[in-house]
Amino acid sequence: MKIFVEIERLVLDGLPVNNRDSHLVRAAVERELTRLLAADRLPRELRSGGAAPRLRGPDITIGGKPAAIGNSIASAVHTSLAPNGGQRHE
Numbered sequence: 809m810k811i812f813v814e815i816e817r818l819v820l821d822g823l824p825v826n827n828r829d830s831h832l833v834r835a836a837v838e839r840e841l842t843r844l845l846a847a848d849r850l851p852r853e854l855r856s857g858g859a860a861p862r863l864r865g866p867d868i869t870i871g872g873k874p875a876a877i878g879n880s881i882a883s884a885v886h887t888s889l890a891p892n893g894g895q896r897h898e
Contacts, residue, residue, distance in 0.1 A: 813842045829874045836878020844886040863888045
């Protein structure tokens with residue numbers, strides 16, 4: 809199974825990341841989310857592909873380097889995709 813994650817737009821409003829490092833956060837989110845999805849069973853709705861205009865994930869604590877921030881965001885997104893991960897779309 810091939811998994812491809814592309815984030816077209818990632819809004820980083822209020823995060824401790826400057827414009828210069830925002831691409832590092834986005835790349836970390838894509839990389840970590842791909843890893844998490846490959847290691848775990850995909851939700852049925854996403855097995856043949858899909859897109860979500862908005863997800864609501866759990867609250868997270870943000871801090872550290874851009875890669876750590878991206879990993880925290882990816883984990884929250886992964887949780888929101890789980891069948892019992894909470895409200896899927898707003």
